[in-house]
Amino acid sequence: MSDLLEKCTVCGGLIDEEDLFCGNCGTEAPHRQDAHTPDSTLSTHSFSCSGCGAAMSYSAEAEALRCPFCGSTNLEKGKDHKVIAATKVIPFRVSEAEARKEMREAIGQGFWRPPDISERAVVKNMVPVYVPYWVFSADVATFWTADTSQTPMGASGDWYPLSGEHRARYEGVLVGASGALTPNETSQLCPFDMSQGISPKDAHLDQYTVEQFNVARKYARPMAKSGLESLERKAVDMKFVPPRSRNVQVNLRIQNMSSEPMLLPVWIMAYQYKDEVYRFLVNGQNGRSTGHGPVSYHRLFMVLGTVLAVGLGIAIIAMLCGGLASLFSG
Template sequence: MSDLLEKCTVCGGLIDEEDLFCGNCGTEAPLRQAAHTPSTTISTHSFTCAGCGAAMSYSAEVRALRCPFCGSTKLEKGEDHKIIAPSKVLPFHIHEEDARRIMREAIGKGFWRPPDLSERAVIRNMVPVYVPYWVFAAEVFTNWTADTSQTPYGASGDWYPLSGEHRARYEGVLVGASGALTPNETSQLCPFDMDQAVSPEEVDLDNFTVEQFNVARKYARPMALAGLEALERRAVDAKFVPPRSRNVQANLRVQNMSSDPMLLPVWIMAYQYQEQTYRFLINGQTGKSTGQGPISYQRFVKVVGIVVAVAVGIGILAAMCGGLGNLLAH
C-alpha cells in the first residue's frame, strides 16, 4: 500500500492523499503537508439541513435561513471544520428576472403538462446557489476494432475487419459533488463554459449560499472515467468506424488524469401547483433548465380513451371483414 494512504481512526477506511475527510464515515482526515494536498479553508457559517441533509456555507446577511434544496427551515449550525476550497468559481450571468421568465416558459412546455401550469404555478422559493463540481481532464489512448459490410473489391466475405488507434485529450468533464442534487440533475444542467471561471477572490461568496463538497474526489473518479469513455467512443464512432458496422470494440487507457474543485452557478427554485411543490433548476450561466412538474391526468385519460377507442374500432372492423369473408365463401 502506498505511503500516501492512511486509515481512518474511526472506521479504518482508507483515506486518499487528497481527501479532507473519510469517504466512509466523514471523519476529518489529518492535515498533511504533502504537495498533492488541495488547499483548505475554514467555514464559519456552516449549516446542515435536517430535511435533506445538504451541507452548506450560509451568509449571515441572507434574509432567512432556509434550505434552497428542499425549503426546510430546520438548519442546524455546525462546528467550524475543514472544507474543500474551490480552485475557481463560475459567476452568475442569469439574473433573477430572467430566471423567473425561463422557468415560466419551460414548465409550460410539454404535451403532458397541465395547460394552465405556467400561469397558476406559484414560486415559493428562489435562491442562487453555488453548487460544487469536480472538473476532470485526462489523456485517452484507444485501440479499436470493428467489422464492416463495406468490403474491398473482390472480397469473398460479407464482412471485413477494421482496426485502428486514437489519441485525444479531454477537458471540462464535470461530475457533480452535491449532496442534495441528484447526479441526473447536476448532469442535466451541463454544459458550462469553464473558460469564464475566475478565482474565488473575485466573487463575493459571502452573499450567496455555497454548498460544500459532499462527494470526495475518489468517488467522483469512476463517474469521470465513465464520461471519458462515452466521449471517446462517440469520437471513434464518428471519425473512424463506417456507418454499416458490427462488433465495435474499444479498449481505452486513461492517462494523466487531473481534477479541480469548482463552484458553478445554479438557480434553485421551488414552485407550487395545486398544493404540490416541485423543484426546478436553472444553469446560472447559460439558462439551461431541468426540473419536476405535474402530469395532466385529463390529457392522459383522454389519450388512453382515444387509443382504446381506436383499438376497439379496429377489432370491430376486423370482425366485420372476417364475417363478410365467410359469407362470400358460402
C-alpha cells in the first residue's frame, strides 16, 4: 500500500494523507483528529441528480431545480453531510451574453457541422456553475539519456550517446473532480489563471450552482502524476534532447506533491438542434469552450461517395492498363 494512503477506522476505506475525512462514511481522518481545521469541511443542503449522478448545492435564489448537466428535474434532496470545502474560488469574468456569442461561433466551426447550425440551434438551458478541480503542485527531478546523430568531430560512429539531468517545479496542474463532466471536458476547459483565486467567503457561492467534489484526492493523484510526467517529458524533449535523436529515455521522480481543492467557473449550456439536445461548456474566466454537436450526414455521404468514386476510377484504370499490357505482350 502507498505511504500516501491510510485506512478509515470505521469502514476501512482508503484515505489520502491530505484528506480530512473518509469519502465513504465521513469519519474524520486519523491524522487530522487533533488538528484544528474550522474551515476545512462544511455541512450543506445538497441535491443529487438521478439522471446523471451529479451532486450539487443550489443557489438560494433558484426557483425551480433543474440539473445543469443533463437537464433532469428528478433531483433528490440529500441529508446534511460533510463535503470537501474549496480553499479558493476563481470568479466568473465571462458574462452570459459573451458565453452565448462564443457558443454560436464555436458550434458552426468544422467541416462536419451542418451549415445552418449556428442559426437554428436553440439554447434550452444555461447555468453558471462552479465546478470542482484539484490543483496539484510538485517538484520533478529527471534523468534522461539519448543517442544523437550530431556526433562530435573525430567520432568514428554515426550515433553519439548523451545524458543529462533536469529539475523543475510545477504549479497549477489541474485535475477535474466533477462527477457529471467527463475528464476530457474538464481538461478541454483549461487553462485557468490560478492567480485570480479568491476566498470562498468573498465569492457569493449561495448565488450559484456549486458541484461537490465527486473525485476523491486519492484518485486524482495518479492523474496528476501522469500530467506532470507529460509536461516534464515535453520540456526535456524541447529544451535538451537534440532534434535528431533516437532511444530517448526519460526517468522521472516526483517529490513534494501537494494539492488543494478549488472551484472554477463554467457556463453550462444545453442547446437543441432539430430533435437532439447537446451540451456546450464555456470557461467562465477566459471564454475557452468545448462541447458536442451534430454531424452533417449530407457532407459525410458526399465525402464517402467521392472516395468510392475515386477508388472505383483507379480500379477501372488499373484494369484497362492491365488489359492493354496483355494485348501488347501478346
